[in-house]
Amino acid sequence: MLRKLFHILVFFSLLSVAYFVVFLFHSRNSTLFFFTKPQSMENGNDALSQWIKELFNLTTKAPNEGQEKIHVPRTMSKTLGPCPDTLPNLVGPLYVEFDSTRTLDDVRKEVESHLQEGGQHKPPDCIAQQKVAIIIPFRNRHEHLKHWLYYLHPILMRQQSDYSVYVINQDGEGVFNRAKLMNAGYAEALKEYDFECFVFSDVDLVPMDDRNLYRCFDSPRHLAVAMDKFNFHLPYDHYFGGVIALSKEQFLKINGFPNTYWGWGGEDDDMYKRIILRGMSISRPDMVTGKYRMVKHKRDLHNEANPRNPDKLHQTHLTMNEDGINSLKYTVKEIVRDKLFTYINVDIHAPPS
DSSP states (O other): HHHHHHHHHHHHHHHHHHHHHHHHHHHTTTEEEEEEEOOOOSSSHHHHHHHHHHHHHGSOOOOOSOOEEOOTTTTTTTOOOOOSSSTTTTOOOOOOOOTOOHHHHHHHHHHHOOBTTTTOOOOOSSSSSSSSEEEEEEESSSHHHHHHHHHHHHHHHHHHHHEEEEEEOOOOOOOOOOHHHHHHHHHHHTSSSSOOOOEOOOOTEEEBTSSSOOOOOSOOOOOOOOOGGGGSOOOTOOOOOOOEEHHHHHHHHTSSSSSOOBSSSSSHHHHHHHHHTOOOEEEOOOTTTTTTOOHHHHHTTTTTTTTTHHGGGHHHHHHTTSSSSGGOOOOEEEEEEEEOOEEEEEOOOOOOO
């Protein structure tokens, strides 16, 4: 009899606690309680456990003893899912113009509130499918850079990319080496984040369609397939220049870019041969999606065409295992983290011009 009475008392005690909790829930608006603030709610399971623990601690605390009102976190049962395959914010063809009055401050006003230091961005409402490093080989192209940043940051945001922009500047006035700068950009980017995809872009090329995705595919990707410079046609079948994308695995499989192409010409064709020699093929967007506008300019000083470069293409199959990311040598002189990009000034030990 006493045991039965004890069970009844326990039952009614638990029932009273439950009614008390329900009373508090409905006596305020549906998002307010009196209890101490829970810790970070980023981890759903830990947050739920913490919330339940504090909720039951409620039964031993008076609601008016200096405890503050707080919101029950609405995200405690919500975790971010992957970004969709079909991106909802793309607009398709874009009008691209290079306004000579545009300034870097104009660009900052447009996009920097959406960026983290160093030109980084992550989609706020989903987990990006890839972590992408954008590598720009650079020297004395500030006029072009402001146009690139003005267009590419909004495009990359609409593509829901987890990305960072790296401007790799060649220090000094020696002979320019675009390919070696891109190798250095790859190496420096991996020191900061576990990037899975690398997009190598000339600073003077802006896409005219945001459906041209700056990400990696099952095979190396050639993005700039229809430039206005070439009347929106591919100049030749094995052209692989301007803007390209390779996954980390693809990049290492071909030993990265060659380091020995000083001056203008040859390195893009060498990359094409490396890809073919490693049994891979190149993928491209269609000629409408892959349209680009180029900022018109004269040939850079100290980047004249090198007549020795074409002959090196006959040796790619012999040199690619030794000439590449595994033989890269350079010295970082300075790193500046602007809100729009990470600027890395490197000495690539260039011969005098």
